[in-house]
Amino acid sequence: MKFRLATWNINSVRLRLPLVERFVRAYRPDVLCLQEIKCVEEVFPLIPLQALGFPHIRINGQAGYHGVATLSRFPLEARGNENFCGSGQARHLAVAFDGGRVVVHNIYVPAGGDIPDPDENPKFKHKLTYLRALADWSACCAFGDQDRHILTGDFNVAPLENDVWSHKQLLKVVSHTPIEVEHLARLQKSGNWVDVIRRYVPEDEKLYTWWSYRARDWQSSNRGRRLDHIWTTPALADAVQSMLVVEEARGWQQPSDHVPVIADFDLA
DNA sequence: ATGGTTGCCAAGCAA
Numbered sequence: 011m012k013f014r015l016a017t018w019n020i021n022s023v024r025l026r027l028p029l030v031e032r033f034v035r036a037y038r039p040d041v042l043c044l045q046e047i048k049c050v051e052e053v054f055p056l057i058p059l060q061a062l063g064f065p066h067i068r069i070n071g072q073a074g075y076h077g078v079a080t081l082s083r084f085p086l087e088a089r090g091n092e093n094f095c096g097s098g099q100a101r102h103l104a105v106a107f108d109g110g111r112v113v114v115h116n117i118y119v120p121a122g123g124d125i126p127d128p129d130e131n132p133k134f135k136h137k138l139t140y141l142r143a144l145a146d147w148s149a150c151c152a153f154g155d156q157d158r159h160i161l162t163g164d165f166n167v168a169p170l171e172n173d174v175w176s177h178k179q180l181l182k183v184v185s186h187t188p189i190e191v192e193h194l195a196r197l198q199k200s201g202n203w204v205d206v207i208r209r210y211v212p213e214d215e216k217l218y219t220w221w222s223y224r225a226r227d228w229q230s231s232n233r234g235r236r237l238d239h240i241w242t243t244p245a246l247a248d249a250v251q252s253m254l255v256v257e258e259a260r261g262w263q264q265p266s267d268h269v270p271v272i273a274d275f276d277l278a
Numbered sequence: 279a280t281g282g283t284t285g286c287c288a289a290g291c292a293a
Contacts, residue, residue: 074291222293
């Protein structure tokens with residue numbers, strides 16, 4: 011079985027429905043994980059997205075903030091929404107397809123506010139707590155050699171030096187602080203997760219999936235960060251055939267500040 | 279060092 015999986019922090023699915031349509035027509039993902047849909051299920055644009063070729067859609071929505079949805083051409087089985095660390099925010103959605111043989115966890119890790127100090131900034135504390143809860147959950151899953159899980163979404167952490175435009179200048183900027191990177195590393199170890207995107211771009215090369223709205227010209231300043239990730243359990247890692255970071259989407263009309271990230275799988 | 283933009287929903291918060 012072959013499938014193309016994409017993840018995209020859409021920053022309001024209702025506002026950017028035309029961009030989702032444009033992306034899907036051009037890149038034809040089979041499974042699309044959206045984050046920051048910023049709406050409840052009742053007002054999610056279900057009909058147009060089904061018409062776009064995704065009859066199977068699961069939503070974990072919230073009014074105004076956060077929220078994730080997973081769209082699929084294949085039938086999906088619900089696998090629950092974890093309420094990591096009990097915040098009550100809609101940040102996780104698990105589904106399975108291929109008769110339950112592939113599980114996709116769509117996550118939106120808290121951004122963490124501006125001050126990188128958990129004692130001063132409750133949002134940063136929440137981010138660290140959330141990442142610890144994810145690691146505990148992942149360790150608890152105790153994935154076996156044959157378990158095919160994908161952990162994808164907006165992790166809001168750029169772990170490697172070349173996942174940001176300037177490692178030195180971002181050491182105290184939330185998303186690239188050593189403590190967040192440590193927390194993400196612990197999560198990665200807890201499930202033996204493989205960062206499949208970085209397999210295609212050497213660690214000494216820059217790779218970004220997000221560019222701030224605040225730059226006058228995102229392209230020329232190119233101060234990006236790699237915040238969006240596709241991780242798999244080892245059983246799936248070698249099934250990945252290629253990947254793509256759809257940088258052009260940052261230049262589309264009224265864009266999200268994140269761009270889609272794609273991985274192509276072939277289950278031999 | 280600072281301020282820069284965007285979306286929700288109609289003021290200020292979250293990112």
